[in-house]
Amino acid sequence: MSKRVLEILKSKFGDDIYETHSQFGDDTAVVNPQRWREIARFLRDDPQCAMNMFVDLTAVDYLGRQTPRFEVVLHVHSLERSHRIRLKARIGDDDANGVEIDSVVSVWKGANWFERECFDMFGVNFKGHPDLRRILMYPEFVGYPLRKDYPADKTQPLVELRNVPDKLPPFSTDEGMPFGRQTHDYPRGEETN
């Protein structure tokens, strides 16, 4: 049903809609990040689209799999017309330069904390956001934990940790679940620090 929204977008923005697909009823448009906010505002204001409900905003890190590296994903829904659409924009190079995109807080207020979370976890810089701070991690935290190049076992404690050498079984000094990683290749803290 909301394939019509894709048609409207394509006729309105033409070459700035890079690709579209509709799988399993999910309509997706990959758009030009330069016109991100403009397209968002059009989706909200156009009476044929009437996307008045912000649903979700997040990012995906495709390090080593595609360039641009990050994909910002936005889901919006129309309560009036009962259709939804997914917008994607690809930004940033492999060294995480230029990871920035327009904020859509001025279009949907609900995007505020989602963009803060996205900034916190992936380091996506939302231009024009009213209050872009970390929301989950503490301000002292360095780096962006959900980026693929963040070491999976790296922690940044706020207080000095005690040494507990003689912990009783079934616990051991090597805690956590490192065995879950034996079969996976991942950047380790010792190598990258």
Place this chain on the structure above:
Amino acid sequence: MGEMTTGGGTTIQVLEGSETGFATTKFDALLNWARKYSLFQYPFITACCAMEFMAMASPRFDMARFGAEAPRFSPRQSDLLWVVGTISQRQAPALKRIYEQMADPKYVFAFGTCASCGGFYDNYTTLAGIDKVVPVDVYVPGCPPRPEAVIDGLLLLQDKIARGDRTPAIVKPRRDPTVQAGNLVRLGKKSTAT
């Protein structure tokens, strides 16, 4: 005054009714006996183990039997810190500060696997066991632990207090899962040994 004969054949005097008398003991033993039965607790509850804690504190399991009844929501008035649930790196300074605010003697109870060792969280945000921040007296592993296991832990703590023992202790599972696993029926792959 009556008399009571114990198993060893010795006879001890027992006071009855309004009779008065005296007993001798070590002062430390008396103090520890008093501490053991008046554990005021501070619940530092952060995650799903809280449900099990509520079950434990409610009449079905009746923690009040062991004198560990009254929760005090100020660390300054409490003796026993219950750490129930996952502690994140961001919470660690708060936990440390709560512990430092408690008056001596103070005891710490790690309730559940997350508080004991971080559980299955092995990532940038979780503290791998509260003993990295505060010293722990009793660990009760389990996800969540059964109320019986927690009561075992509480009795273990009381025993440790009575003995004046501050080394960490752990409530062992009643059934060893590694032993049990050998008896399970294996589904899926057939055994190669024929």
